[in-house]
Amino acid sequence: MKYALIFLFLPALSCVNHSDQxxxxxxxxxxxxxxxxxxxxxxxxxxxxxxxxxxxxxxxxxxxxxxxxxxxxxxxxxxxxxxxxxxxxxxxxxxxxxxxxxxxxxxxxxxxxxxxxxxxxxxxxxxxxxxxxxxxxxxxxxxxxxxxxxxxxxxxxxxxxxxxxxxxxxxxxxxxxxxxxxxxxxxxxxxxxxxxxxxxxxxxxxxxxxxxxxxxxxxYLAFKKDEINLEQDFIFNLPYGDNWYTPSANSLVVKLCEDAGFSYFYQNEKGTENMLHTTEQVWLDGTQANYWIIIADRPAEFSLEDLVAEEEVYSTFKSVKNKKVIFCSSADTDYFFSGVIEPEILLKDLINITEPIDGYQPKYFRLLN
Amino acid sequence: MKSKRDIVLLVALLITVVLLLLLNVGFVGADIPFSDVLSILGGESSVENPSWTYIVEHRLLRSVVAISAGGALAIAGLILQVFFRNPLAGPGVLGISSGASLGVAAVIMGGFAQQGTDHANMTVMAGIAGACGALFILLFISRYVKNQLTLLVVGLMLGYFVSALVNIMFLSADQAETREYVLWGLGSFADVKRTEILTFVILMCSGLLTSMFMSKGLNALVLGSDYAKSLGINTKLLRVGIIIVTSVLAAGVTVYCGPISFIGIAVPQLIRLISKSSNHVWIIPLCFLGGGFLGIASDVIVRFSDNSLPLNTVTALIGAPIIIWTIIKMNKSFAGI
Structure with a gap:
């Protein structure tokens, strides 16, 4: 009897679903x-x-x-x-x-x-x-x-x-x-x-x-720089193991930095994919580049000292010596989430580093101390 | 006569290792004039680019790590092959490296790393504990399982079991933790920090020295435990020594450089084949240099490929054919060919 009832109800349930659909x-x-x-x-x-x-x-x-x-x-x-x-x-x-x-x-x-x-x-x-x-x-x-x-x-x-x-x-x-x-x-x-x-x-x-x-x-257009400043050349990010992946010269993040007046150190390298450099190569380039922009999973209070503690060679970088390391903590900020829909804030943050804007509080990028 | 052959082999290996070290330090990677490399190695600091000094030091340190780690794995493999009387025994096959991996995984992904504690030291301790634990389990089972092939299978199963536990941790870990663990798993000789290098080299060299002290016992053990006892060897003490030495060597390398496969099995086979000697007073240093050779050769290949080939891939490409060759050779021996 119990099974008969189940069999009776099954088609009924099925009918309800189909009519909704x-x-x-x-x-x-x-x-x-x-x-x-x-x-x-x-x-x-x-x-x-x-x-x-x-x-x-x-x-x-x-x-x-x-x-x-x-x-x-x-x-x-x-x-x-x-x-x-x-x-x-x-x-x-x-x-x-x-x-x-x-x-x-x-x-x-x-x-x-x-x-x-x-x-x-x-x-x-x-x-x-x-x-x-x-x-x-x-x-x-x-x-x-x-x-x-x-x-x-x-x-x-x-x-x-x-x-x-x-x-x-x-x-x-x-x-x-x-x-x-x-x-x-x-x-x-x-x-x-x-x-x-x-x-x-x-x-x-x-x-x-x-x-x-x-x-x-x-x-964004109000703040965007019309020309890049070659004096503001930059390398990007941190190594992954023995390799240093750097974004393509045509990438979004490089375009953002260029719109803020920065000049990408690897702008002459072609391709649309991320570029792979050995850490040694970037260590050499780091001694030449004036700025270093880092977006990484590090705590909010991350400092220059912490950066050099990760790899001693960083102390030879021009940007580290001149305290021109621009940092965005992906752990502390919403760079990979709200950053996507707030390009104007990302741009202002970057410009604020080279040309401080009165009373402006950066949301994503800051200079490492 | 055999000793003469061994001396020649020892010197040849030593020269090759030194040449590879010079190649790795002076000619692979970013373009630094060799004269500047030599100046830096000689203590000169006024070079054209300030990062050169660091780069050369870094190359030298990773080369030292490659030689020590390769040597340590080869010795650990040699001792385990004698102990289990199985030419395919090794830290990777018997679950010892997996045990070390479990310790490392527990610290990186299992939430065992407490805030404020020394992450690196904790990883080392956990790795050694994991390797010792795996070996103790294996030795405990070996009291009941006398067949070496069965024991080898038990070791493999232990490895799979531990890998399953690591996988569970992996699935519940966050992105940064899984990234760190994956990176560690690819293997690298470049991750030992300058402050850790002394500890690492001391650890590896003490393993080498201790195993040299055990060479007499190992010579006897080749002929079986009973024979060793009849020669007055304290087999219980030897057993403890083997546990400690192989665990420390395998765990030390695994923790600092990642789970590096094949060197531990392949090198002892090759050395035995080339040397023809059964005296461990010679075989142990030969294995150390042989392992060192394979270690630094692998690192040179990794760096020639601009780090696009992970270390574990390179050691597998070199080591796996040697092991297959060994198995074929063993089969021929058993068949009386």
Whole structure:
């Protein structure tokens, strides 16, 4: 009798689920916004406005690993045959990177995140609180996507990085709507910030996103230096074991420093990927470069003395001798999170070092004492 | 006659090691004129670039570490091969290095490093404790398991078990901790700090000297424990000596330079094959120099590759073929070929 009841109820439960899904997919449509976002700097995404739909296209830049991805937001029924369609407001998304969260947080839609990769590495208290409140699931194990937890969260969209393409393509076959986000490939901090417009479109918060961007852009351009100062040449970061990875001369962080008037020591080295130098080579270069910019997982009270204690040769560096080591603690500041959407503050911090701004309190960068 | 052959071999190895040391210090890496390298080594400080002095010192120190660590691993492997009477025994195979890794992992990722305590010293102590623990477990089991092959399998299983514990810690550690552990696991002779180098070299040399004192016992042990007893060797004391020496040597190297594989197994095989001697008074220093040779040769290759090849990869590329060759040779011996 007990088993008979279970068998009777099972189809009933199944029917309820299917009807819900049906309603979500076909009957609820997005509200067409009058606001049309315009992309000024970003090269990695496009917004295409059609009759009754908006297509959001993300793509590779330059010679980077080739990809193109499209999501279509429908405001009318069955407008085109795009593979990934969104017919209602996003209520559940998964993110592969914490930088995606920075954009969502700025738009006030962090509550839509149901799964994230590497929750244990998040240090921002706002995000931690929100994640705890919403019981956000961990969807990765050792930076690889775990299929089961991801499928369990059943996201409407999974914001993924294109460097794990094979994993993401495999998810597609399991019915997950993934969407490549490659804001880190952009060539300038403003272009990277502009990705907020993409999220604005996806969440129908175009106005909020545009206002956010316009304000930051205005401030950034007001402070941006038109020329780099060759006297302000700099080396970057700290070694990893016996190797010293330095960013490409075309990277975002180098562009930020150049916008602040600094000149990259390795600006003539070509390539779009991080450059690998031996520690010995950088030790030699360190004696020549006037500045040394470090973004590292060190405590807030990290000092020049602590730096030299890590490697005695640093005492021979010109920047150390002249106390021109610029430091950002990734442990103490939110550089890798809010820094993504605050390029104007990063710029002001850097400029404040060479040309102190009256009454300005730096948020990320400071000179090591 | 054999002694003469051993002396020639000893001198040849010594000269090769010194030449490799000069190559590593003077010619690999950033471009510093050799005359300046010699001036710096001679105590001259007024060179063109202030960082040169540091670079040359750093190259010299890492070369010394490479020679000492390679030598220490080879001796630890030699002693364990005699003790277990198995040519494939070694600190890596028998779980001793894994034990040391567990100690290091516990300090780096397991939250055992307390605020205010000396992180480096704690890592060393924990590494040695882990290596001793692994060897004690192995010796305890060896009282009940007499077959050496079975014991070798037990050692391998112990290694896997310890690796599983390390993996559990790895999964629950934060990014900085996992990064530090991964980096340590790749192996490097460059991570011993100037302040630690004296401790490291003393540790390795005392292992060499103590093992030299045990050479008579080891000569007897080659023919079996009962035979050694009949010659008046205190086998219990020898057993304790072997535990301490191999643990300290293997743990010292593992803790400071990472889990370096293959040197401990491959070098004793090669030395026995070339030397043909069974007298450990000769074999021990030969193994030390042989290990030192492999250590510094690996470091030269690592540095020639601009550090793109991790140390463990290089030692594996050199050591694994030697071990395979040994196994084939053993099979031929057993088959009477």
């Amino acid at each position: 049906h309603v979500q997919e076909n009957d609820i449509f997005l509200e067409d916004s009058e606001m049309k976002s315009e992309v000024k700097y970003a090269q990695g995404f496009e917004l295409k406005y059609g009759n009754g739909y908006t297509q959001v296209v993300t793509k590779s830049i330059d010679g980077n690993d080739s990809f193109q991805d499209t999501v279509q937001l429908n405001f009318k029924k069955n407008t085109t045959s795009a593979t990934k369609q969104i017919n209602s407001s996003l209520t559940s998304v998964n993110c592969q990177s914490s930088t995606h969260l920075a954009y969502l947080n700025a738009l006030g839609v962090l509550n839509t995140v149901s799964g994230h990769c590497g929750i244990q590495f998040i240090s921002n208290p706002t995000v931690i609180n929100e994640f705890n409140k919403n019981e956000v699931s961990e969807i990765c194990l050792n930076e690889s996507i775990s299929v089961e937890p991801l499928l369990t969260t059943n996201p409407e969209l999974f914001f993924a990085y294109p460097f794990s393409k094979e994993e993401v393509e495999d998810l597609k076959s399991k019915g997950v709507k993934s969407f490549y986000i490659a804001e880190y490939l952009e060539k300038s901090p403003l272009a990277r910030l502009e990705w907020i417009k993409l999220f604005g479109v996806l969440y129908q918060k175009e106005k909020l996103a545009s206002d956010f961007f316009d304000r930051a852009e205005q401030e």
